[in-house]
Amino acid sequence: xQTYYKLAFQTxxxxxxxxxxxxxxxxxxxxxxxxxSVHSDVEMNLDQISKFILxxxxxxxxxxxxxxxxxxSLISIEEETDEDDFR
Numbered sequence: 001x002q003t004y005y006k007l008a009f010q011t012x013x014x015x016x017x018x019x020x021x022x023x024x025x026x027x028x029x030x031x032x033x034x035x036x037s038v039h040s041d042v043e044m045n046l047d048q049i050s051k052f053i054l055x056x057x058x059x060x061x062x063x064x065x066x067x068x069x070x071x072x073s074l075i076s077i078e079e080e081t082d083e084d085d086f087r
Contacts, residue, residue, distance in 0.1 A: 007049045008033045015053070025057055032056060 012029055015021045021029070033053075044052075 004044055004049070005033065007044070007046055008053065011046065011050050011053055015057075021057060025060060028060060029053060029056060 009030070012021070012026055012033070016023070016026045
């Protein structure tokens, strides 16, 4: 199990050093990794851990894009209502 965490955090560091992920994404992924329940009898190699992390980052980015779109929509609605108030 210690090996899983060691490999996972090293992979995160490498992705960050290569500028593939942001500091925020790195922090969010650290929290996710720490909250994972990993059984000690489960063996994961570096490729599997890298794939897992990349899949989670992809989901995280998709979620962030959806939130950004919602926020943009809310701002647009707010601006429209502000314009209506001035009329």
